[in-house]
Amino acid sequence: MSDHNEKRFEGRTAIVSGAGSGMGLLECFKLAEEGANVVMADVNYEAVAKAAEEIRQKGGEATAVAVDVRKYDQVKAAVDIAMEKYGRIDILINSAGGASGRVFGRTEGFRDMDISIIDWGIDVNLRGAIYFSRAAIGHMMDRKSGVIINMGSITGEQGAPTSIDYGATKSAMNGLTKSLALYGAPYNVRAVCVAPGPVLTRPNMANMKTPLGRAAEPIEVVDFILYLASDKAAFITGSTHLIDGGRNCGGFR
Numbered sequence: 001m002s003d004h005n006e007k008r009f010e011g012r013t014a015i016v017s018g019a020g021s022g023m024g025l026l027e028c029f030k031l032a033e034e035g036a037n038v039v040m041a042d043v044n045y046e047a048v049a050k051a052a053e054e055i056r057q058k059g060g061e062a063t064a065v066a067v068d069v070r071k072y073d074q075v076k077a078a079v080d081i082a083m084e085k086y087g088r089i090d091i092l093i094n095s096a097g098g099a100s101g102r103v104f105g106r107t108e109g110f111r112d113m114d115i116s117i118i119d120w121g122i123d124v125n126l127r128g129a130i131y132f133s134r135a136a137i138g139h140m141m142d143r144k145s146g147v148i149i150n151m152g153s154i155t156g157e158q159g160a161p162t163s164i165d166y167g168a169t170k171s172a173m174n175g176l177t178k179s180l181a182l183y184g185a186p187y188n189v190r191a192v193c194v195a196p197g198p199v200l201t202r203p204n205m206a207n208m209k210t211p212l213g214r215a216a217e218p219i220e221v222v223d224f225i226l227y228l229a230s231d232k233a234a235f236i237t238g239s240t241h242l243i244d245g246g247r248n249c250g251g252f253r
């Protein structure tokens with residue numbers, strides 16, 4: 001299916017939340033190209049159904065599942081489908097998320113923000129990652145193999161006055177990752193967090209400055225995530241990895 005000469009994920013199964021768009025979507029195409037069965041979970045079922053069909057047409061293996069990560073029964077159903085269909089879960093990527101104010105087009109500050117918007121931010125970015133980890137990790141522990149990748153953000157490192165709940169939940173990915181890593185380590189289950197700076201999954205991310213003077217192409221982050229999911233990264237666990245064009249050093253331009 002691909003001209004990629006490596007098939008790092010042949011016979012493995014990956015579940016990706018937020019697989020309908022952006023990096024989650026690209027991860028599914030790349031994982032499938034390298035031999036993985038991908039379970040594509042998103043609240044936007046139409047998007048994942050279309051993408052899964054495209055992957056199958058290219059000779060890959062993909063299953064789309066309608067999942068609102070805020071609902072544990074739906075999260076568990078996606079994990080159950082992965083187990084029934086493919087018999088194992090090797091990789092979980094918790095990619096569903098986003099800054100609530102941006103997602104809902106809200107410009108009022110935190111002091112006036114609707115609690116429903118804040119709740120969405122907490123629930124999708126944090127609760128969803130905890131729920132998916134809870135549903136999947138037992139299967140990984142049983143097989144003594146697996147990796148969970150959580151999406152943090154530069155905002156979780158630096159904070160942002162416009163994204164209070166987002167900053168909080170993305171910092172929380174750090175503690176979630178460390179705790180999962182300690183819990184999973186005796187069973188050879190790893191957990192890592194990837195904290196990107198601006199990524200061009202939407203053009204306006206170019207407005208966020210970095211010392212390198214640009215935002216990342218999605219593939220730059222996705223390639224790194226796939227490396228962390230691969231056997232080459234077998235000794236990496238419990239850590240948060242910035243991929244931010246130097247933004248965390250300051251001196252933006």
Ligand SMILES: NC(=O)c1ccc[n+]([C@@H]2O[C@H](COP(=O)([O-])OP(=O)(O)OC[C@H]3O[C@@H](n4cnc5c(N)ncnc54)[C@H](O)[C@@H]3O)[C@@H](O)[C@H]2O)c1
Binds near residue numbers: 017043069
């Ligand atoms: N794009 C960036 O610049 C950037 C920077 C740092 C971190 N991140 C993080 O990386 C991850 C991916 O970002 P992106 O820009 O590629 O994403 P995106 O905005 O393109 O896609 C997010 C996906 O999550 C899905 N989603 C939303 N609510 C959901 C729910 N309740 N249940 C299931 N799915 C739901 C959406 O339908 C969408 O398909 C996010 O966690 C984001 O916070 C992104």
